[in-house]
Amino acid sequence: MGNSFGTLFRITTWGESHGAGVGVVIDGCPPNLPLTAAEIQAELDRRRPGQSAIVTPRKEADALEILSGLYEGRTTGTPLSLLVRNTDQRPSSYDEMVEKFRPSHADYTYQTKYGRRDPRGGGRSSARETIGRVAAGAIAKKILSLTGGVEIRAYVAQVHDIAMAARADFPSLAEVEATAVRCPDAATAERMIARIKEVRSQGDSVGGVVECRVRGLPVGLGEPVFDRLEADLAKAMLSLPASKGFEVGSGFGGVQLKGSEHNDPFVMREGRVRTTSNRSGGVQGGISNGEELFFRTAFKPTATILQPQQTVTIRGENTELAARGRHDPCVLPRAVPIVEAMAALVLLDHWMRHSAQNRTFPF
Template sequence: MMNTFGHLFRITTWGESHGGAVGVVVDGCPPQIDIDISAIQYELNRRRPGQSHLTTPRQEEDAVEILSGVFEGKTLGTPISMLVWNKDARPDAYNHLKDLYRPSHADYTYQQKYGIRNWQGGGRASARETIGRVAAGAIAKQILRERCETETLAFVKQIHTLEATVNTDTVTHDDIEASPVRCPDPIVSPKMAERIDQARRDRDSLGGIIESVTRNVPVGLGEPVFDKLKADLAKAMMSLPATMGFQIGSGFDGITMTGSEHNDAFYNEAGQIRTRTNNSGGTQGGISNGENIIFKVAFKPTATIGKPQQTVDMDANEVTLEASG
């Protein structure tokens, strides 16, 4: 099921970038859970385009509508369907691209696989698909907070060559939201904004790294071997548009350490088993151990840029492409 993720709590996203709407169906949500629709809308507002000059200029309200699965503010245990209408879809703006394969987009591979593609914007491969993930994730956050007091935060760790210094044990939501680039490092954040502005002036783009921390995680989440928690997290993250890498805990830096340096020693803290370090990133054997789950995700530079690029059309003729949006 290529558009579905999860088992017990299962989400299926649908819709195209410049189609009528995008959305998600959430199946497996327990009944009688209080759902705060304003909390779902808050998360969608955070990802909404056009928030500042640093983001895509597309203007969307991204107002969520819950079509099923919720009654009088509580979940029914039946599928929850949520929808967001595309208000600023401008499909005609892509007419000149209908026969071209944009570099590092999904145009060519979709055409070869399916023999047809929606050339209006990114279609199914657009980052607009993530609206469904955000809406579903907002419900999952409410469930985890209510039952386990679990908190998940994510922030910009790096833009291009600028890397932030952030303490994942103490960083707060307000720290992150105080920055227009959502980087809680007050020294690096303005430098990131200027670097992004310069790339825009150069009609180019930049990539970056997002870091996430989840606190108050119950012990025992994840299954042995193929459904390890870190494997599921990697699949969820790597299925996002533009992702190029995933690492949990020490990640690739772990190879520079010895076993005695990397091992997370156990100790007893008032009757609770803890680890003195967290190089494992909150999982061992693919199962959560109660420590913070910490991972990073690398995103490539945005593929749509204003600089002229060499490409080919659907007849394999070499052409020059200059995109404006």
């Protein structure tokens, strides 16, 4: 229940932070897709811990194993099962959390809902679960690239109160990956990194905003009413650990404009219907309009911090907790490939649904 995502391209993730491993089963992947473990590994390497001085020092190679669905370098059309084994486990760091709930974490809600929980690093609620999403997203990104030349680019736009200026051009992957914080503006990235290091030295954490832009989408992705493209993107992004906000196009800023200022006028350009502005963010009526898709996801400060905090025990006793373990002082740098992965999963699923409804029948 609640561990699967998608309709035609459907994934189910499994595993806990300090269990034997984590992974994903992908159902609906088209057959005959050329695929190697190295292609998926490249995306997992962007997400893995220990990659810089501003993320958790947990040492995990996140080495991928493909267990099924692949034969002689091509997908078979049967379920793909992908596994990453946990190798740097330190469950003893969480002994105190067996009895005490971490503030703003999932400990209390999981315990109350199920009557038991895995306290080791948050168990199922840990961001380590997103390994399966990134692995599946790597495959979805490849299919989208081969199908229509779709490019998905996420990057850190804001950390705490430090924000990069808006830019009109599409950032390159090299620009995003040039700094540890994954902000494509070098000067702003330096300030962001300094802020993260500052709060980390205080045993604290900060949040921020990841922007995502997608170009090369056709007109027509998205379904009326309940399965609108932006609605499914919102569900995807808000299903991520630590996410707290989502907006597409002008988002909340659009409330400050009048309709005459906010509307995107249509114009014919190179034989196509285009818009002269893009405050809709590439989606109108819940369906992609062929313009660049643009959305933003807000992530809260990491809940687990190394400062004493007031909490209660599983027996309802007031107490204090100073967390131990290895944690990101800011989730944003490692959230970038996860946002891209979830965007790819939504877009591919809607592309397949659109094709099934509109391109199968001869009439």
